[in-house]
Amino acid sequence: xxxxxxxxxxxxxxxxxxxxxxxxxxxxxxxxxxxxxxxxxxxxxxxxxxxxxxxxxxxxxxxxxxxxxxxxxxxxxxxxxxxxxxxxxxxxxxxxxxxxxxxxxxxxxxxxxxxxxxxxxxxxxxxxxxxxxxxxxxxxxxxxxxxxxxxxxxxxxxxxxxxxxxxxxxxxxxxxxxxxxxxxxxxxxxxxxxxxxxxxxxxxxxxxxxxxxxxxxxxxxxxxxxxxxxxxxxxxxxxxxxxxxxxxxxxxxxxxxxxxxxxxxxxxxxxxxxxxxxxxxxxxxxxxxxxxxxxxxxxxxxxxxxxxxxxxxxxxxxxxxxxxxxxxxxxxxxxxxxxxxxxxxxxxxxxxxxxxxxxxxxxxxxxxxxxxxxxxxxxxxxxxxxxxxxxxxxxxxxxxxxxxxxxxxxxxxxxxxxxxxxxxxxxxxxxxxxxxxxxxxxxxxxxxxxxxxxxxxxxxxxxxxxxxxxxxxxxxxxxxxxxxxxxxxxxxxxxxxxxxxxxxxxxxxxxxxxxxxxxxxxxxxxxxxxxxxxxxxxxxxxxxxxxxxxxxxxxxxxxxxxxxxxxxxxxxxxxxxxxxxxxxxxxxxxxxxxxxxxxxxxxxxxxxxxxxxxxxxxxxxxxxxxxxxxxxxxxxxxxxxxxxxxxxxxxxxxxxxxxxxxxxxxxxxxxxxxxxxxxxxxxxxxxxxxxxxxxxxxxxxxxxxxxxxxxxxxxxxxxxxxxxxxxxxxxxxxxxxxxxxxxxxxxxxxxx
Amino acid sequence: xxxxxxxxxxxxxxxxxxxxxxxxxxxxxxxxxxxxxxxxxxxxxxxxxxxxxxxxxxxxxxxxxxxxxxxxxxxxxxxxxxxxxxxxxxxxxxxxxxxxxxxxxxxxxxxxxxxxxxxxxxxxxxxxxxxxxxxxxxxxxxxxxxxxxxxxxxxxxxxxxxxxxxxxxxxxxxxxxxxxxxxxxxxxxxxxxxxxxxxxxxxxxxxxxx
Numbered sequence: 001x002x003x004x005x006x007x008x009x010x011x012x013x014x015x016x017x018x019x020x021x022x023x024x025x026x027x028x029x030x031x032x033x034x035x036x037x038x039x040x041x042x043x044x045x046x047x048x049x050x051x052x053x054x055x056x057x058x059x060x061x062x063x064x065x066x067x068x069x070x071x072x073x074x075x076x077x078x079x080x081x082x083x084x085x086x087x088x089x090x091x092x093x094x095x096x097x098x099x100x101x102x103x104x105x106x107x108x109x110x111x112x113x114x115x116x117x118x119x120x121x122x123x124x125x126x127x128x129x130x131x132x133x134x135x136x137x138x139x140x141x142x143x144x145x146x147x148x149x150x151x152x153x154x155x156x157x158x159x160x161x162x163x164x165x166x167x168x169x170x171x172x173x174x175x176x177x178x179x180x181x182x183x184x185x186x187x188x189x190x191x192x193x194x195x196x197x198x199x200x201x202x203x204x205x206x207x208x209x210x211x212x213x214x215x216x217x218x219x220x221x222x223x224x225x226x227x228x229x230x231x232x233x234x235x236x237x238x239x240x241x242x243x244x245x246x247x248x249x250x251x252x253x254x255x256x257x258x259x260x261x262x263x264x265x266x267x268x269x270x271x272x273x274x275x276x277x278x279x280x281x282x283x284x285x286x287x288x289x290x291x292x293x294x295x296x297x298x299x300x301x302x303x304x305x306x307x308x309x310x311x312x313x314x315x316x317x318x319x320x321x322x323x324x325x326x327x328x329x330x331x332x333x334x335x336x337x338x339x340x341x342x343x344x345x346x347x348x349x350x351x352x353x354x355x356x357x358x359x360x361x362x363x364x365x366x367x368x369x370x371x372x373x374x375x376x377x378x379x380x381x382x383x384x385x386x387x388x389x390x391x392x393x394x395x396x397x398x399x400x401x402x403x404x405x406x407x408x409x410x411x412x413x414x415x416x417x418x419x420x421x422x423x424x425x426x427x428x429x430x431x432x433x434x435x436x437x438x439x440x441x442x443x444x445x446x447x448x449x450x451x452x453x454x455x456x457x458x459x460x461x462x463x464x465x466x467x468x469x470x471x472x473x474x475x476x477x478x479x480x481x482x483x484x485x486x487x488x489x490x491x492x493x494x495x496x497x498x499x500x501x502x503x504x505x506x507x508x509x510x511x512x513x514x515x516x517x518x519x520x521x522x523x524x525x526x527x528x529x530x531x532x533x534x535x536x537x538x539x540x541x542x543x544x545x546x547x548x549x550x551x552x553x554x555x556x557x558x559x560x561x562x563x564x565x566x567x568x569x570x571x572x573x574x575x576x577x578x579x580x581x582x583x584x585x586x587x588x589x590x591x592x593x594x595x596x597x598x599x600x601x602x603x604x605x606x607x608x609x610x611x612x613x614x615x616x617x618x619x620x621x622x623x624x625x626x627x628x629x630x631x632x633x634x635x636x637x638x639x640x641x642x643x644x645x646x647x648x649x650x651x652x653x654x655x656x657x658x659x660x661x662x663x664x665x666x667x668x669x670x671x672x673x674x675x676x677x678x679x680x681x682x683x684x685x686x687x688x689x690x691x692x693x694x695x696x697x698x699x700x701x702x703x704x705x706x707x708x709x710x711x712x713x714x715x716x717x718x719x720x721x722x723x724x725x726x727x728x729x730x731x732x733x734x735x736x737x738x739x740x741x742x743x744x745x746x747x748x749x750x751x752x
Numbered sequence: 753x754x755x756x757x758x759x760x761x762x763x764x765x766x767x768x769x770x771x772x773x774x775x776x777x778x779x780x781x782x783x784x785x786x787x788x789x790x791x792x793x794x795x796x797x798x799x800x801x802x803x804x805x806x807x808x809x810x811x812x813x814x815x816x817x818x819x820x821x822x823x824x825x826x827x828x829x830x831x832x833x834x835x836x837x838x839x840x841x842x843x844x845x846x847x848x849x850x851x852x853x854x855x856x857x858x859x860x861x862x863x864x865x866x867x868x869x870x871x872x873x874x875x876x877x878x879x880x881x882x883x884x885x886x887x888x889x890x891x892x893x894x895x896x897x898x899x900x901x902x903x904x905x906x907x908x909x910x911x912x913x914x915x916x917x918x919x920x921x922x923x924x925x926x927x928x929x930x931x932x933x934x935x936x937x938x939x940x941x942x943x944x945x946x947x948x949x950x951x952x953x954x955x956x957x958x959x960x961x962x
């Protein structure tokens with residue numbers, strides 16, 4: 001760039017001045033970094049230091065700033081220059097805090113600092129200041145799909161916050177699952193008896209709210225666009241289609257009970273007197289409308305004894321039924337047992353459970369049921385044998401270890417089957433064969449059936465619905481990133497996300513509403529959503545270099561990239577989370593961000609001074625994920641956990657953004673080894689970009705071929721799974737790797 | 753009771769109701785949540801000394817196992833250390849329930865006749881209410897001869913050094929065998945106890961009639 005003016009600043013505060021030779025660092029920046037304006041300061045982040053930088057910006061026209069001080073994660077407010085390209089050399093957490101303050105260590109510590117200054121200068125020159133995504137939309141309307149408790153709560157919460165809502169419900173009335181309940185589990189002191197569901201109140205709130213536009217008997221026929229500018233077609237029963245401009249979407253499509261007809265051994269489908277929890281709610285509602293006596297369906301006689309079978313078709317290790325616990329059914333069965341006991345204490349109610357789990361204040365509710373005389377029996381039900389108007393429940397009593405235990409003459413058996421998410425089409429089943437290069441044949445294997453009907457009908461290249469994580473639930477890391485899906489601006493809440501009860505679903509709804517509002521506000525400003533919230537950089541592609549290989553469109557974890565008719569990538573910047581996975585995937589390296597590109601990292605790799613093989617000073621490149629690994633390294637520094645002076649660390653946005661050219665370049669340049677530090681992947685993933693670390697690792701698994709062509713040992717590249725808590729472990733791993741490399745010997749590429 | 757009704761009553765409230773009505777603190781049995789802390793805390797239950805530890809007894813009551821519960825020796829092993837009561841997360845007065853079940857089993861004649869605790873309890877009560885004073889010599893001899901003459905002599909010989917030591921220290925008077933010391937108003941004490949018996953009998957009879 002013609003008008004680029006670079007300045008470098010070296011801080012001498014926080015002990016940097018005592019531990020390092022600042023004058024030498026200034027000279028390095030001038031000579032090796034080729035920076036015309038280099039200054040040092042005793043205390044760069046104080047008002048005087050920052051004023052010095054601001055003054056240079058104004059009087060000298062500085063556009064690119066290299067700050068050699070603390071970690072890029074520290075003093076972000078002081079060193080906030082949003083209109084300028086800024087690079088940070090981590091001299092504090094990355095150098096003096098992880099090295100001993102001894103005379104012997106002084107030389108290597110200084111060399112470390114000098115390399116980081118060189119790297120910072122090289123990086124900042126390869127950057128431009130991010131300008132923000134110009135392709136924005138400004139719709140502030142929230143689309144809520146599903147009119148159950150979750151959907152209605154989302155709509156009400158968003159409306160109260162001042163955002164208009166479009167609420168789409170497939171059926172003819174609001175209420176969803178909770179609307180079918182007689183009563184709900186109590187959520188107020190003293191937690192002793194079932195309480196009113198509160199659905200009627202929610203429905204009237206929605207109907208009375210002028211900010212909420214309601215479509216009943218309607219489905220989402222088409223969703224196009226990106227956060228801030230979604231265009232959604234809503235198909236109604238009459239056949240008419242209404243088009244709405246939408247800013248963000250919350251999918252609250254709830255669940256269906258696991259089909260009890262799949263449990264014939266438990267009497268499912270064999271007798272009208274064996275029902276699931278929905279069946280009992282219907283009986284209870286009918287009773288409440290009549291004389292209050294729950295009657296058995298076969299002959300309409302009052303129920304005198306009822307057995308509840310917990311975990312029916314759930315927590316099944318054999319793989320036939322649901323493998324998970326749905327979490328709500330213990331409390332629900334306790335509540336249903338109370339329907340009987342509250343009406344007539346003489347009715348025998350037995351709950352057969354293997355592990356009673358009563359979340360929330362369910363423990364008080366459980367105790368109340370015991371006081372009311374509900375019998376709780378720890379056992380595993382083997383068989384329900386219906387005979388005439390009654391059934392026999394055979395089970396293994398786990399306390400008395402009685403394998404022949406049985407309850408006979410039971411009028412009604414209630415099976416607590418679990419929640420199956422209404423998550424739409426499993427797009428992984430659709431796209432995986434394409435990735436493998438085989439003809440796409442959707443598979444319907446596994447415990448949870450693939451539902452053929454799409455909910456959102458996204459026009460995205462990667463499929464019509466949000467991806468599922470496991471067991472058909474839409475993905476989100478349940479602790480770190482609730483509500484997040486891999487479709488930016490589309491959030492899921494309630495039991496479609498994970499099994500939950502009404503109280504949890506309402507909390508979920510509130511959270512998702514706020515997340516969606518954040519997303520549409522960020523989208524309008526051209527900024528990224530979570531986890532790089534506020535980031536103004538966005539991917540830019542040099543299409544003339546593109547070979548239409550489709551790797552970026554296939555790998556983008558967020559479905560941000562579509563294809564045009566010539567199979568060129570079409571970037572939807574507002575859908576992008578700025579992880580850089582496309583950049584790592586691109587074999588011809590035409591994708592880059594303004595402040596993060598193959599060049600910004602490549603230039604840093606090349607800037608490091610590589611001593612010759614006789615110096616006994618190896619060089620190890622660490623590419624550390626900025627979300628977990630880099631903070632862990634910083635915290636290791638704060639704890640003064642020392643590690644090798646031969647490592648040079650470069651933060652990366654995600655392991656998925658690592659382009660193999662960096663590894664090849666580093667090894668060719670004479671680095672002795674490369675460490676990749678990324679987050680855990682798989683079902684229990686911790687990757688902030690969900691699939692980034694996994695995709696990065698798949699890419700790196702092929703690095704062995706590169707090593708072979710270079711005639712290098714496989715130890716030269718090490719992939720490490722790192723969590724943010726690995727503050728003690730990480731320095732140990734680095735030191736161990738340095739020792740291993742010493743045993744392997746220096747790289748043969750040094751000095752070329 | 754036919755086999756069919758026996759099955760029909762399993763895991764029903766019948767026996768639980770009987771326990772709730774007849775046993776002191778019996779209405780607590782339904783509140784057990786089967787955590788097993790009582791069984792694990794019981795100092796007399798090491799090496800599974802109890803045929804059915806408290807948690808299991810509670811489950812058996814709910815499962816309707818009437819004969820097994822009332823004829824077992826288990827609750828007679830309780831020494832009233834109160835460890836279970838202190839530790840029970842559901843605050844069940846387990847010690848009292850154990851004594852309550854034992855007392856009920858005894859009352860309706862189901863308790864095992866020669867269970868040592870039960871036998872000693874009877875012996876002690878008879879001993880101390882007879883004269884209004886405990887006759888330790890007679891009490892210990894009564895226990896020694898519980899299982900017959902031979903076993904009694906053998907047990908006595910085994911304990912003779914202790915007995916001689918106690919005699920030297922004037923803690924044991926061999927002449928107690930002739931009748932021993934009494935309280936001043938022996939007749940008064942017995943009249944008082946007879947009245948207490950009468951009251952209790954009437955109360956429990958009323959309870960059993962429901």
